[in-house]
Amino acid sequence: MISKGIPIYLASAALSASSLAACGGSDENEAATVEEAPVEEVASEVAPAPSIFADVSGGEYGLEKGHASLLWKISHNGLSYYTARFTSFDATLDFDPDNPASSSVTVAVDPTSVRTDHPDGDEWDAELANGDQFFNAGSFPEITFVSTGITPTGDTTGLINGDLTLLGTTLPITLEASFNGVANPPWYGGRDVVGFSATSTIKRSDFGMNALIPNIGDEVSIIVEAEFLEAEG
């Protein structure tokens, strides 16, 4: 589908003079769209109309890994929120634009992809990934999330409930999620790209990861930014 009034998508790795030129073209299209748009639609910038989903294809989407991040933060002695991330993860979205709350998502995270940017090198990442007091990836090579239900909290926001499996323990968690929009980058043909932001807080002790509590906090904040590409069909 062709979306209107939404900035054209740009793949970061493909930035070039030609994509800049394409960007210029899109600006013209955008200007035309703005001229056609009734003035009262300006209000939709504040509270997006439900019809935003009318432009979105239903069905299966895969994670667009070039535009996805999975950060986590944890209190370090109460002095700072240690900030790290996983760099290798995948997700599948089954999106229902007619009833977004009936959509579903599954996620798989590779615990060995934990990255901390420790100034002395990779040793600390490996310890976090493989240490049996931490992610113990040798025994538990995958962290998974499977949604079980969505509760809308606004036109484009909702609570995603689901089962998180970490260290072999499966527990329900909740993500606060926002649907940010849809776009149609030309290099993906007619396939839609949809974007989301989500956050959650979990207790690692619930999953049996008790090491260094309370100096290293029990609560872990999770911050997700993710775009999804419509599956080829």
Next chain:
Amino acid sequence: MKRTLIATLSAASLVSCALAGEQTFTEAASGAYKLEKTHASLTWRISHNGLSQYTARFTEFDARIDFNPDDPATSSVTATINPLSVETDHPTEREKWNGELATDDRFLNGNEFPEITFTSTGVEATGEFTGIITGDLTMLGVTVPVSLDATYNGTGNAPWFGTKDLIGFSARGVLKRSDFGMTALLPNIGDEVEVIIEAEFLQE
């Protein structure tokens, strides 16, 4: 001296609760502090076509604080960032994309401008442990005042740092990259850049 507080915690240090920070000024020494680089992060986020907040970071930076616990608003901070240390975690072309962001003259142009600097010019207290840090940010050779919403998280002592105090902060700010002349790909790639800082400092 040790890799990290976390990695070096032993059964003995677990027993001790001396590590736990306390949100108070009275226990913190005044004077010069330097960044404790194993517990410091500098994350930035920028809108990508309105679809997501592209999230990346600098991995090499340094900072110093002149801390006055008796009148925290008179404290000051300076920071330097290596633009070549930008890290995106791009899944397939990580080094290429990091390098393009770091060195391309449309982006951080790090070979011509090898340092991004921040020098505070004032602190306005907004609460007992919060304040707005204003200062001059120099990027791409352009100096523009910016402000950070900062929280003093507390002070603590780690056995391996002897009697030197640690102090910790969280800070967040928003700048417009166009103010510094970085206008490439606007507006598809947002003008506003959110900066998220977590940092501990060790008494000198």
